[in-house]
Amino acid sequence: MSTLNDKVTAVFDEPGCATNQAKGTKERKKGCTKQLAPGAAAGGCAFDGAKIALQPITDVAHLVHGPIACEGNSWDNRGAKSSGPLLYRTGFTTDINETDVVYGGEKRLFKAIREIIEKYDPPAIFVYQTCVTALIGDDLEAVCKAAAAKFGKPVVPINAPGFVGSKNLGNKLAGEALLDHVIGTEEPEYTTPCDINIIGEYNLSGELWQVKPLLDELGIRILSCISGDARYHEVARSHRARAAMMVCSKAMINVARKMEERWGIPYFEGSFYGISDTSDSLRELSRLLVARGAPEDLVARTEALIEREEARAREAIASFEPRFAGRRVLLITGGVKSWSVVSALQEAGLEIAGTSVKKSTNEDKERIKEIMGGDAHMIDELPPREMYRMLREARADIMLSGGRSQFVALKAKMPWLDINQERHHAYAGYVGMVELCAEIDRALHNPIWAQLRKPAPWEETTTAPALAKGA
Amino acid sequence: MANVVTSRKACTVNPLKMSQPIGAALAFLGLDGCMPVLHGAQGCTSFGLVLFVRHFRETIPLQTTAMNEVTTILGGMENLEQAILNIVKRANPKIICIASTGLTETKGDDVKGFLKLIRARHPELGDLPIVYVSTPDFLDSFQEGWAKAVTAVIDAVVIGSHNAPVAHLENPQMINVLPGCHLTPADLEELREIIQDFGLHPNFLPDLSGSLDGHVPETFLPTTLGGTTVEAIEAMGSARVTLAIGEQMRGAAMALEMAAGVPYVLADRLTGLEASDRLHGLLAEWSGRPVPAKYRRQRSQLVDAMLDGHFFFGGKRVAIGAEPDLLWAIGNFLTEMGAEIACAVTTPAHSTLLEQLPTETVTIGDLEDLERGADGCDLLITHSHGRQAAERLGIPFVRMGLPMFDRLGAAQKLSIGYRGTRDLIFEIGNVFIANQHDNHPDTWTLPRHEAAPPLEAHR
Numbered sequence: 001m002s003t004l005n006d007k008v009t010a011v012f013d014e015p016g017c018a019t020n021q022a023k024g025t026k027e028r029k030k031g032c033t034k035q036l037a038p039g040a041a042a043g044g045c046a047f048d049g050a051k052i053a054l055q056p057i058t059d060v061a062h063l064v065h066g067p068i069a070c071e072g073n074s075w076d077n078r079g080a081k082s083s084g085p086l087l088y089r090t091g092f093t094t095d096i097n098e099t100d101v102v103y104g105g106e107k108r109l110f111k112a113i114r115e116i117i118e119k120y121d122p123p124a125i126f127v128y129q130t131c132v133t134a135l136i137g138d139d140l141e142a143v144c145k146a147a148a149a150k151f152g153k154p155v156v157p158i159n160a161p162g163f164v165g166s167k168n169l170g171n172k173l174a175g176e177a178l179l180d181h182v183i184g185t186e187e188p189e190y191t192t193p194c195d196i197n198i199i200g201e202y203n204l205s206g207e208l209w210q211v212k213p214l215l216d217e218l219g220i221r222i223l224s225c226i227s228g229d230a231r232y233h234e235v236a237r238s239h240r241a242r243a244a245m246m247v248c249s250k251a252m253i254n255v256a257r258k259m260e261e262r263w264g265i266p267y268f269e270g271s272f273y274g275i276s277d278t279s280d281s282l283r284e285l286s287r288l289l290v291a292r293g294a295p296e297d298l299v300a301r302t303e304a305l306i307e308r309e310e311a312r313a314r315e316a317i318a319s320f321e322p323r324f325a326g327r328r329v330l331l332i333t334g335g336v337k338s339w340s341v342v343s344a345l346q347e348a349g350l351e352i353a354g355t356s357v358k359k360s361t362n363e364d365k366e367r368i369k370e371i372m373g374g375d376a377h378m379i380d381e382l383p384p385r386e387m388y389r390m391l392r393e394a395r396a397d398i399m400l401s402g403g404r405s406q407f408v409a410l411k412a413k414m415p416w417l418d419i420n421q422e423r424h425h426a427y428a429g430y431v432g433m434v435e436l437c438a439e440i441d442r443a444l445h446n447p448i449w450a451q452l453r454k455p456a457p458w459e460e461t462t463t464a465p466a467l468a469k470g471a
Numbered sequence: 472m473a474n475v476v477t478s479r480k481a482c483t484v485n486p487l488k489m490s491q492p493i494g495a496a497l498a499f500l501g502l503d504g505c506m507p508v509l510h511g512a513q514g515c516t517s518f519g520l521v522l523f524v525r526h527f528r529e530t531i532p533l534q535t536t537a538m539n540e541v542t543t544i545l546g547g548m549e550n551l552e553q554a555i556l557n558i559v560k561r562a563n564p565k566i567i568c569i570a571s572t573g574l575t576e577t578k579g580d581d582v583k584g585f586l587k588l589i590r591a592r593h594p595e596l597g598d599l600p601i602v603y604v605s606t607p608d609f610l611d612s613f614q615e616g617w618a619k620a621v622t623a624v625i626d627a628v629v630i631g632s633h634n635a636p637v638a639h640l641e642n643p644q645m646i647n648v649l650p651g652c653h654l655t656p657a658d659l660e661e662l663r664e665i666i667q668d669f670g671l672h673p674n675f676l677p678d679l680s681g682s683l684d685g686h687v688p689e690t691f692l693p694t695t696l697g698g699t700t701v702e703a704i705e706a707m708g709s710a711r712v713t714l715a716i717g718e719q720m721r722g723a724a725m726a727l728e729m730a731a732g733v734p735y736v737l738a739d740r741l742t743g744l745e746a747s748d749r750l751h752g753l754l755a756e757w758s759g760r761p762v763p764a765k766y767r768r769q770r771s772q773l774v775d776a777m778l779d780g781h782f783f784f785g786g787k788r789v790a791i792g793a794e795p796d797l798l799w800a801i802g803n804f805l806t807e808m809g810a811e812i813a814c815a816v817t818t819p820a821h822s823t824l825l826e827q828l829p830t831e832t833v834t835i836g837d838l839e840d841l842e843r844g845a846d847g848c849d850l851l852i853t854h855s856h857g858r859q860a861a862e863r864l865g866i867p868f869v870r871m872g873l874p875m876f877d878r879l880g881a882a883q884k885l886s887i888g889y890r891g892t893r894d895l896i897f898e899i900g901n902v903f904i905a906n907q908h909d910n911h912p913d914t915w916t917l918p919r920h921e922a923a924p925p926l927e928a929h930r
């Protein structure tokens with residue numbers, strides 16, 4: 001476990017992380033996991049985070065070493081899409097029983113790896129540690145090493161048992177596993193001066209494919225996306241990219257920074273949510289590539305593409321403006337770049353009634369202030385009861401959030417859109433913003449709201465008194 | 472007569488099984504004003520919560536003691552104490568129900584002991600019922616977790632109230648109903664209506680039709696909203712009889728009998744003509760009333776549906792993956808309609824019924840086993856996770872059980888009683904009709920060789 005502890009400490013002391021750098025030495029030592037309040041906590045565990053970060057690698061067999069809960073209760077429930085292999089959607093678990101808990105689960109794990117190789121023959125197997133198998137002391141690294149030697153195939157230990165911390169920590173530990181065992185272990189067949197990596201993009205609902213045509217047109221090749229729609233060998237060869245874009249800053253910053261350290265791949269933090277963010281990201285990519293030897297005309301071609309696509313998107317979005325006038329949005333995201341979505345929504349003429357900043361960095365908060373001006377309603381924590389009251393009192397016209405709070409909005413008879421990882425619509429790039437506006441439009445103007453908010457004919461007011469008041 | 476075999480693989484592929492603690496949590500979600508808590512890491516709760524949210528399309532109150540590495544090693548007493556105090560402060564529940572997980576069971580937390588100490592340290596908790604059930608993830612399955620949770624509620628609340636000097640008079644109109652986890656809120660609602668139409672008062676434990684039937688409340692509460700009240704559980708001792716549904720509920724029914732002397736009758740299933748006849752017969756006997764005209768009419772409709780539908784069921788080969796009591800109900804129903812259970816896969820459970828299932832083999836295994844066995848079948852029946860297998864096999868797929876995350880109305884699927892069985896015939900029969908094989912000129916080509924094999928009817 002000491003190695004895992006070292007990893008966790010190292011990940012917390014991330015020099016590339018702005019939040020971390022803003023702290024004093026003493027504070028930094030404490031790490032950045034907030035102590036969770038028992039009985040008042042929400043959110044996934046480190047294992048969940050590791051799985052989210054790596055499962056999008058589509059041709060790998062993802063094997064969960066633990067009791068049935070960890071995989072059985074959660075498999076095939078995430079929206080990462082594949083353009084080819086589907087093995088990542090198969091649920092593999094050792095499903096350990098009482099005997100394994102007493103005598104150890106290492107032998108079962110080894111056999112499970114053999115069974116997977118015999119039946120499915122994937123290019124690699126990722127083995128995820130969980131709480132129970134960590135607690136009983138199963139040596140995941142040793143089993144993986146032995147299996148890799150025996151079967152001549154990469155068997156990668158992902159040491160992020162749930163109880164070490166939050167989902168975000170799990171993302172980072174997953175990144176560490178890639179750095180230790182995968183990235184740089186193979187060489188690409190060929191490279192081009194326009195090879196890039198996209199780090200922290202999971203291709204949810206196929207969002208990568210909203211951006212890829214733009215890059216294709218510019219002649220920029222995605223050497224590897226880590227990890228959306230990725231193949232194992234692509235990730236293994238990703239160290240030969242010329243530049244990298246880090247999409248979800250809090251998730252995999254350690255991967256981007258260490259790839260810069262080890263292989264000199266410059267990276268920047270960007271976003272494909274929002275028109276200007278997409279343009280900025282394309283600009284930055286071409287600037288980095290040209291600085292490392294890509295043809296100089298790339299910059300001009302990028303500008304031309306940006307001009308053309310921005311115009312196309314703005315024209316499409318402008319058509320929504322009259323329908324959005326005066327409408328207010330409550331934006332409750334995991335905090336991942338809420339500023340980027342905020343600016344996108346404002347471009348469409350929506351007002352922001354409030355935005356959550358629970359997981360945002362100080363830098364993010366500054367950006368939100370900048371974008372929203374003086375009237376930035378930043379919400380640190382919004383308990384469901386308060387959220388319900390806000391919507392019930394119509395202080396917003398629509399809520400954008402993750403599935404967790406979906407029914408708080410719907411039960412308040414308030415339009416709602418899913419913008420988290422289970423969502424079914426893709427909102428990236430220029431087309432994505434148009435799609436988001438279209439979805440908001442459909443939700444806001446669906447005819448059901450008028451009917452639902454009217455009382456039943458035998459009732460007098462729309463807001464019928466609570467049952468508790470003696471109805 | 473079936474041979475029950477356990478899959479001997481080291482690696483479970485595409486799990487059919489879900490874990491015990493969330494089975495327990497679902498049972499607790501059928502209690503009114505309840506906050507269920509999993510004593511484990513936050514992920515244990517988070518996965519269960521997401522699963523239920525996607526299945527029911529409802530807010531799910533479910534908390535965690537948020538154990539981490541250090542608290543696991545040192546023991547979870549403090550986390551449990553904080554969790555209880557936080558929940559009381561924030562949610563003001565009428566009952567708190569705690570289920571352990573693989574993590575805290577591996578460590579060996581003595582939760583019962585913890586609870587005694589916590590109560591002693593916090594007299595302000597007063598009479599707030601706190602239920603605890605031991606449900607390690609590495610044992611048994613979802614269905615067993617549900618059953619154990621109901622037994623734990625009976626032990627804690629019914630027996631607890633009987634220790635108090637309150638006289639419990641028998642109420643001849645009241646019957647306890649202990650439904651298994653395979654019944655949907657719609658099934659419970661139907662059963663309630665049937666029982667009430669006989670002039671009897673059903674007392675359900677738990678009652679998901681009160682909390683998770685999909686309704687829009689006029690207010691927001693952080694606990695469950697609707698379900699069995701604590702008072703109703705306390706009153707269970709005064710019922711004349713307990714009706715337990717599904718073999719899984721035998722233990723809970725026995726616990727109630729031992730605690731309060733209420734005899735029980737176990738209905739192994741409520742789907743099918745004869746099964747529904749038995750139910751209505753029992754209710755007629757208990758109430759002393761004849762079967763109401765409404766149900767005689769419904770019975771006649773079911774008989775007619777069987778007549779109309781049997782053409783499409785006859786000889787069909789069906790593969791079913793479900794927990795034991797659901798498998799028992801659906802498997803027998805299909806067999807009674809003339810179909811054949813070609814492959815049956817289930818989860819580990821202490822059930823003696825499986826050996827009596829009308830099929831050759833029942834495998835305790837996963838959806839990989841089901842997929843292998845379903846090759847060449849006419850229909851696949853399992854929960855939503857069967858979608859990949861059905862697609863690969865190219866055979867029709869009917870979703871049953873939990874989770875059902877890619878279809879609307881999981882809570883409103885009705886399959887019990889005369890009406891429910893009738894509708895199930897229509898649902899499955901229509902799938903068969905939609906997938907009938909059409910004959911074409913090459914259907915009956917003669918074999919090339921002169922020595923033709925004996926004629927065989929085309930299926």
